[in-house]
Amino acid sequence: MQETGGHKLMVKKIKFKKMSFGEVIFSCVKWAILISVTLIILVPMIHILAASFSSGSEVAKGIYLWPRDFSLRGYKAIIENEPIMRSYKNSIIYTVLGSVISTVLTICAAYPLSRKHMPGRDFIMILFALTMLFNGGLIPTFIVVSKLGLVNTMWSVILVNSLNVWIMIVVRTFFQSNIPEELYDAASIDGCDNLNVLWKVVLPLSKSIIAVAVLMYAVSYWNDFFNAIVYLHSDALAPLQVKLRELLMTANTKAMAGSSAGNVENLARVQELQYVLKYSTIVAATVPMLCAYPFVQKYFVKGVMIGSIKG
Amino acid sequence: MERGGNFVRKKSVAKYRGKKWNWMQVRRNWKLYLLVALPLAWLIIFRYLPMAGVAMAFEDYSLRKGIFGSNFVGLKYFRMIFNTPNFKGYFWNTIVISFYTLAVFPIPIVLAIALNECQFVKVKKFIQTITFAPYFVSVVVLVSMMSLIFGTHAGLLNNFLGMFGLKGVDIIGKSSSFRYMYVLSGVWQSAGYNAILYIAALTSIDPALREAATIDGASRWQQIIHVDIPGIMPTVIITFILAVGNLMNVGFDKAYLMQTSSNLAVSEIIPTMVYKVGLQSAQFSYGAAVGLFNSLINFVLIVITNQICRKLGDTSLW
Numbered sequence: 001m002q003e004t005g006g007h008k009l010m011v012k013k014i015k016f017k018k019m020s021f022g023e024v025i026f027s028c029v030k031w032a033i034l035i036s037v038t039l040i041i042l043v044p045m046i047h048i049l050a051a052s053f054s055s056g057s058e059v060a061k062g063i064y065l066w067p068r069d070f071s072l073r074g075y076k077a078i079i080e081n082e083p084i085m086r087s088y089k090n091s092i093i094y095t096v097l098g099s100v101i102s103t104v105l106t107i108c109a110a111y112p113l114s115r116k117h118m119p120g121r122d123f124i125m126i127l128f129a130l131t132m133l134f135n136g137g138l139i140p141t142f143i144v145v146s147k148l149g150l151v152n153t154m155w156s157v158i159l160v161n162s163l164n165v166w167i168m169i170v171v172r173t174f175f176q177s178n179i180p181e182e183l184y185d186a187a188s189i190d191g192c193d194n195l196n197v198l199w200k201v202v203l204p205l206s207k208s209i210i211a212v213a214v215l216m217y218a219v220s221y222w223n224d225f226f227n228a229i230v231y232l233h234s235d236a237l238a239p240l241q242v243k244l245r246e247l248l249m250t251a252n253t254k255a256m257a258g259s260s261a262g263n264v265e266n267l268a269r270v271q272e273l274q275y276v277l278k279y280s281t282i283v284a285a286t287v288p289m290l291c292a293y294p295f296v297q298k299y300f301v302k303g304v305m306i307g308s309i310k311g
Numbered sequence: 312m313e314r315g316g317n318f319v320r321k322k323s324v325a326k327y328r329g330k331k332w333n334w335m336q337v338r339r340n341w342k343l344y345l346l347v348a349l350p351l352a353w354l355i356i357f358r359y360l361p362m363a364g365v366a367m368a369f370e371d372y373s374l375r376k377g378i379f380g381s382n383f384v385g386l387k388y389f390r391m392i393f394n395t396p397n398f399k400g401y402f403w404n405t406i407v408i409s410f411y412t413l414a415v416f417p418i419p420i421v422l423a424i425a426l427n428e429c430q431f432v433k434v435k436k437f438i439q440t441i442t443f444a445p446y447f448v449s450v451v452v453l454v455s456m457m458s459l460i461f462g463t464h465a466g467l468l469n470n471f472l473g474m475f476g477l478k479g480v481d482i483i484g485k486s487s488s489f490r491y492m493y494v495l496s497g498v499w500q501s502a503g504y505n506a507i508l509y510i511a512a513l514t515s516i517d518p519a520l521r522e523a524a525t526i527d528g529a530s531r532w533q534q535i536i537h538v539d540i541p542g543i544m545p546t547v548i549i550t551f552i553l554a555v556g557n558l559m560n561v562g563f564d565k566a567y568l569m570q571t572s573s574n575l576a577v578s579e580i581i582p583t584m585v586y587k588v589g590l591q592s593a594q595f596s597y598g599a600a601v602g603l604f605n606s607l608i609n610f611v612l613i614v615i616t617n618q619i620c621r622k623l624g625d626t627s628l629w
Contacts, residue, residue, distance in 0.1 A: 022530050026530070030429070033422070034434075037502070038442070041441055041444065041445055041499065041503075044460055048459070105349060108347060108349045109350035111343075112343040112344070112347040113347065115343060117336060119333075119336050124351065127351070128354060131358040133613065134606055135361065135606065136359075136365060137361065137365065137605070137606060138589065138590065138602055139585070139589045139590065139595050139598035140364025140365060140367060140602070141361040141364075143595065144360050144361050144364065148356075159357065160357060162353055163354065194342040194343050194346075219446075223447075223448075223449035225450055226564050230586070230590065241449055241450075242451075244449075244451045245455075248455040248458075282455060282456065282459075285452055286447065286448055290444060290447055293443075293444065293447055297440060
């Protein structure tokens with residue numbers, strides 16, 4: 001509230017009823033929006049988290065925010081399930097490799113483009129920006145990848161979306177606005193050439209934006225589903241999302257739950273396990289990303305702000 | 312984003328302006344060019360080469376013969392597109408979903424304004440963190456969550472209704488709910504993420520403006536209308552133009568995952584059709600033609616929207 005005490009008093013005297021009534025309505029609306037948004041997002045997520053820690057029999061009933069009949073059965077079933085663990089490993093490999101390669105490519109593009117005195121910089125920038133407006137489409141891209149012999153190898157998934165021009169622009173803008181020219185001058189006086197400057201000066205100063213870039217790439221690799229089903233055909237290469245889909249959305253759940261539980265005694269037990277397995281795999285698939293997120297949230301918000309306003 | 316026209320002008324005027332664009336500079340910065348060569352190479356291979364591949368749309372493409380060996384057939388496949396029995400349906404589905412997606416465009420803005428009005432910093436940060444979280448949920452997980460929550464058998468929603476003695480509703484199965492679920496789940500996932508943009512814009516509004524408004528006796532509501540909204544208009548417009556440019560790129564992932572036999576009539580959209588016909592049935596030329604058709608529409612839409620914004624105000628993409 002920016003009103004000074006005196007002003008408030010004055011206003012209150014003149015428009016007492018109208019002001020406070022309007023303000024009350026306003027506050028109500030504002031809090032209604034904020035609280036309902038928070039609940040809509042929190043409740044499903046907490047419920048799923050709680051359900052994943054419950055044993056099967058209670059899962060089907062009611063909404064609850066706390067595990068009923070606490071058990072780690074769902075998670076145990078995941079660990080015992082070989083295909084799921086293999087896809088988990090695949091996802092980790094793709095995500096780590098992909099994020100590293102993507103971030104390196106991004107810096108390799110953003111740094112030169114941030115140097116104002118580089119001739120041809122505008123032209124190269126346009127080359128990058130054009131791809132945001134117009135792209136070849138699924139089929140031509142698929143043909144290119146297959147001609148390169150990458151179909152059904154892990155490199156297809158990693159390389160096809162290696163560079164996100166949007167993220168590159170965010171990083172470039174960061175370099176441009178946060179690294180003063182004087183620093184470059186000082187470094188060159190000390191005998192640094194362009195590459196040295198990047199390594200010794202620019203990167204150490206850009207830790208926050210690099211964290212943002214790494215996280216954004218990591219999220220897109222970890223959550224990728226489309227590229228995996230287009231380019232990866234063998235089961236051994238499937239990432240977690242693809243396996244998840246098999247598990248959660250087709251009728252194969254029974255088979256998968258059965259294969260991990262070994263001797264299944266009765267149908268009811270399998271059905272319960274089915275349900276808990278769904279919840280626990282959802283949690284297992286999402287937790288890695290959600291864990292990383294709070295650490296970089298501060299930088300993330302700043303990064304998105306910089307990139308979008310200036311970009 | 313720089314305008315292509317400007318660049319051309321700059322270059323020819325450079326000599327007269329005495330700009331220091333010369334080969335000395337190029338030689339001195341050779342390491343920079345080396346650096347940027349890597350991503351450029353990637354760009355050419357994975358982005359520009361496929362663009363050239365649109366030639367496929369005009370030929371009877373066969374994998375063996377390649378682009379240069381296949382027969383040229385002109386607009387055969389484009390004609391085929393329009394003659395495909397359900398094409399109108401797919402097109403319409405794509406357009407309707409895109410339209411709904413645009414319709415919920417203001418929601419992150421409302422959220423951002425509401426958050427901005429929140430005086431308690433800790434609460435504000437907390438809510439921001441919470442609303443941002445769904446962005447990290449993958450599409451697969453999102454669609455599964457939807458079926459778990461809205462499912463008939465043991466869904467959260469039906470249990471909730473059951474607690475009040477109400478009969479359960481079947482949301483997943485019905486095709487009429489597909490579009491709403493599609494768009495609303497998108498809102499759930501991205502509202503917080505998109506709101507960040509607007510929150511940033513809101514914080515950059517000069518506080519002196521707000522003080523002036525308060526002194527003039529504006530209520531909080533009036534402040535929002537007259538100070539906040541005009542302040543973030545440039546950001547809103549640019550985001551809007553970009554959103555329009557993505558109109559026909561209605562996401563493949565979610566639609567594909569949400570398809571069931573009963574809702575195919577509304578859930579089959581152009582990207583999923585390209586995937587099924589173009590890739591799975593290996594009708595490459597046809598798929599390429601549809602993809603090109605899609606991209607062209609996108610491009611035209613974004614140009615039109617940009618021109619409109621140019622005429623109406625002074626913010627536009629170029």
